[in-house]
Amino acid sequence: MSQSSIVVENLNTFYGSRHILKNVSLTVEPGEIFIIMGGSGSGKTTLLNHLLGLLIPTSGTIRILGKDIHAVSALERQALRTRMGVAFQSGALFSSMSVGENIALPLREHAELDETTIGIVTRLKLEVVSLAGFENLMPAELSGGMIKRAALARAIVMDPRLLFCDEPSAGLDPVVASSIDDLILRLRDAMGMSIVVVTHDLDSAFKIADRICVLDKGEVLALDTVDAIRRSDNERIQNLLNRRTEEAEVDPDAYLRRLMGEKERSTRFGPQARKGL
Amino acid sequence: MVVTLEGEIDLQRSPAVRKQLMELMFDSRDVVVDLSGVAYIDSSGIASLVEAYQMARKNNSRFVLAAVSQPAMRVLQLARLDKVFALAETVAAGLKA
Helix, strand or coil: CCCCCCEEEEEEEECCEEEEEEEEEEEEEECEEEECCCCCCCCCCHHHHCCCCCCCCCCCEEEECCCCCCCCCCCHHHHHHCCCEECCCCCCCCCCCCHHHHHHHHHHCCCCCCCHHHHHHHHHHHHCEEEEEEEECCCHHHHHHHHHHHHHHHCCCCCCCCCEECCCCCCHHHHHHHHHHHHHHHHHHEEEEEEECCCCCHHHHHHHEEEEEECCCCCCEEEEEHHHHHHHHHHHHHHHCCCCCCCCCCHHHHHHHHHHHCCCCCCCCHHHCCCCC | EEEEEEEEEECHHHHHHHHHHHHHHCCCCCEEEEEEEEEECCCHHHHHHHHHHHHHHHHCEEEEECCHHHHHHHHHCCHHHHHHEEEECCCEEEEEE
C-alpha cells in the first residue's frame, strides 16, 4: 500500500486561550482530492496553515509525504517544499513581476534548468490554465478569475506531488468557478497529485471531492465521501449543507469580559508561534 | 534512430534527456522516442521533447513519440500536446512513419 500524502494525528492548537483545533486527525491519500469545509471561524484556515508548516502545533504531529514537518532538518524541509504547491486565496502574485515571471519564479529558485526549458514549462502551464499569451501582462491587468488561474499555474509549475488550494473559486462567477473545478480534476487525473482544497463553496466541494472533512468549532465533525456527507443525519452538517444559520451560544462571563475590554488570560500559544516553513 | 526513455523523467533527469535529444537534433537525425517505459514525466521532461521537436521541424528531420505510456499520454493531453507531436502506436510504426 502506498504511503499517505498527509497524516495528521491529534493536532491541537491555541490562539491565546482559544482552543482553535481540537484533536484533529486525518489522512490524505495519493491522488485524492480532499476538501476541508466549514463555516467562518471553524478552523479550516488554521488547519491549512498547519499543513503548510506555517504554524507550530501545541500538540500532535503532521507528516507530509512521509516526513514529520517539525522534526526534519532545514534541508529536508526545503526539499519537501519543492514537492508542494500552494495557490493562495488572493493569488499572492508579485505585483512587480509579469505573470510569466511569477510563474517561472519557483523554477528559477529551486530547479537547475536552462532558461529555454523554464520558458517552455512556464508557457505550458499557462496553456494548462487557459492563460496562453498572457505571460507578459502584469497581475494588476488580470481579472479575478485570471489571477486565480495564474496562481494555480505558479502552484503547479514544479509539478508538485501535493497541491493546496485555498478558496480557489471564492469571488468568481459560477462559470469561471466551474472551470477552476474542472482544472483541479484534470490536474489530479493527469499528474496524480494529491490536492487539498479549502472551500466553503458546496457546489465546488461536491463536484471535485473524493472525501470531505467538515470542521466545526475546531473539531472534525465528519470526514467521509461526498455521498456519505450528503446523507449525514447530523444536524450541524445539514445546517451547513442547507445554509441554515445557527444561534451562537452565549457564555455570559466571556461576553461581559469582552464588553469590558478585559484581555484573555493565556497567550502561551498565540500567533507568535508562527514560523516559516 | 530510436531513443528509449524509461522510468521517471523529472527535474533531476530532464537536463540529461534534453542534452541527448538536442545533440541528435543538431545532427539532423531522424528520431523515434520510445516512451513505453516512462512511468512518470514532468513538465521539464515534456519541455525537452517540445524543444527537440521544434528543432526537428526546423531541420526537416523526423521526431516521433512512439508507444507513449499512459502516464506520459495523460501529461501530453493535459497541455493538448497530443495534438501537436507526431505520435505512433509502436516503435516499428514510428520508424516507418
